[in-house]
Amino acid sequence: MKLSAYQIEEIKYRPGKLNANADLLSRNPLPIDDINQYEVSAVETAVNLWQNTNILNDIKKEHEADSKLKPIIELLKNKSTLEFNDKRNPHVLVNGLLYKIKNSKKHYNQRIPRPDCSTWVVGEKHLLVIPKTMQNELLRWAHDHPTAGHGGQQKTLFRLSTRVYWKSIRKDIFNYVAACQECQQFKYNNAPTSSLMQMHLVNEPWHTTGMDILGPLPTTTRQRFLLVVVDYFTRWVELFPLKSTTSNDIANILTNEIFSRYGLPKHIVSDNGPQFVSNLFKSFCDMLGIKQNLTANYHPQSNMTAPFAIRTAVNDTTGETPAFMMFGRDPRGPLDLLIGETTEEAQPTTTL
Numbered sequence: 326m327k328l329s330a331y332q333i334e335e336i337k338y339r340p341g342k343l344n345a346n347a348d349l350l351s352r353n354p355l356p357i358d359d360i361n362q363y364e365v366s367a368v369e370t371a372v373n374l375w376q377n378t379n380i381l382n383d384i385k386k387e388h389e390a391d392s393k394l395k396p397i398i399e400l401l402k403n404k405s406t407l408e409f410n411d412k413r414n415p416h417v418l419v420n421g422l423l424y425k426i427k428n429s430k431k432h433y434n435q436r437i438p439r440p441d442c443s444t445w446v447v448g449e450k451h452l453l454v455i456p457k458t459m460q461n462e463l464l465r466w467a468h469d470h471p472t473a474g475h476g477g478q479q480k481t482l483f484r485l486s487t488r489v490y491w492k493s494i495r496k497d498i499f500n501y502v503a504a505c506q507e508c509q510q511f512k513y514n515n516a517p518t519s520s521l522m523q524m525h526l527v528n529e530p531w532h533t534t535g536m537d538i539l540g541p542l543p544t545t546t547r548q549r550f551l552l553v554v555v556d557y558f559t560r561w562v563e564l565f566p567l568k569s570t571t572s573n574d575i576a577n578i579l580t581n582e583i584f585s586r587y588g589l590p591k592h593i594v595s596d597n598g599p600q601f602v603s604n605l606f607k608s609f610c611d612m613l614g615i616k617q618n619l620t621a622n623y624h625p626q627s628n629m630t631a632p633f634a635i636r637t638a639v640n641d642t643t644g645e646t647p648a649f650m651m652f653g654r655d656p657r658g659p660l661d662l663l664i665g666e667t668t669e670e671a672q673p674t675t676t677l
Contacts, residue, residue: 380462380663385421387456394456398423417451424451425490452490453664460491464501466660473660476638478502483639483646488664530651533557533592533618534583536601538570554583557594559650560640570598572606584613594618 388394401418415426427450455463467473467484476484478499486494502508527533535557540550548566552575555562565578593615595601602619610617639646649655 380459381422384453384456384459384664387458388421388423388454391456391458394423394454416454419451423454425454426450427452427490450487452486452488455489455491457491460497461501463489463664464498466663467498468502468505469507470660474638475505475508480638484660488660527558530558530561531556531587531590533594534590535594536575537596538567538598538600540567540570552578554579556587556647556651560643560647561651562647570600572600572603572609575600576606576609589613590615592616592618594620596620 388398397416398418401416401423417424417426463485464481468475468481473481473484481502482495482498485498491497533556535555537553538550539553542549542551546566547568550567550570552565552567552570553562554565563583565582567574567578591614593610595617597619600606601617607617643650646655
């Protein structure tokens with residue numbers, strides 16, 4: 326009926342493979358992907374990150390209500406040093422909040438001396454004292470929060486013990502993590518099931534780079550894979566979404582995103598995936614003077630560093646976070662913004 330409105334003299338049949346130009350007109354356009362854009366719900370993310378931004382006010386109220394902390398606060402307000410004097414662990418009152426002054430020459434199990442920009446006196450760290458009623462709230466932020474990633478007992482201890490204080494903090498953290506339902510359900514036993522892979526010593530950042538590919542993953546875009554690249558010295562991790570996992574795709578990302586920023590590594594560690602053992606990738610590494618180290622067949626756990634590295638979580642081997650190893654400082658995170666920071670500009674109200 327629609328064609329009757331036109332003066333058509335002859336209609337010829339043409340097979341679809343010979344009629345590509347007309348066939349294309351009936352297809353939906355391809356998505357524009359010249360620019361890498363990732364779908365992020367900014368409002369949802371902000372709400373999830375900052376559900377309780379008034380926690381400092383709550384802590385201040387609970388300080389006054391806590392039977393053990395209130396006498397200390399009263400003594401600090403009255404500037405009395407006769408009745409209470411703890412030289413080993415003195416306290417300070419800042420803006421109505423109680424802090425414990427701890428020696429910060431060596432936090433947790435750190436191997437590297439680090440400057441602390443949040444101290445008034447070199448070698449001292451001011452830890453916010455958390456009352457009993459608020460301790461579970463801080464435990465949830467340090468372990469369950471998306472930026473904490475359900476870290477283990479030692480990682481959670483590092484996050485909290487370098488920022489806050491209460492007497493039984495270590496015991497409470499270990500019990501909380503051990504009872505975490507999500508950790509028990511989704512984490513697996515990573516005990517080695519075979520002999521360890523012989524590794525060479527790494528003595529500088531980006532000397533040895535580990536790689537792994539995760540996927541296919543559920544997505545609203547066509548980028549179903551994730552390339553994970555980690556530096557074995559600092560444990561710094563980089564993540565890159567991929568539509569496909571060809572050797573050419575991997576080589577392009579390494580050249581444009583890794584080597585251009587951090588330099589060429591001496592070793593690359595990966596599994597036996599086809600994109601890593603292809604002639605193209607081997608030639609790529611040979612051309613750049615990079616030696617390939619492949620993990621054991623059917624045993625990708627030999628390269629477990631790559632998929633589970635976390636930039637802001639303390640590493641058991643180095644005793645530091647990857648971020649500190651890379652930049653000499655720890656980036657501020659939601660936990661820091663939640664409880665506030667003691668800065669050089671701030672002055673203690675009273676010290677005891």
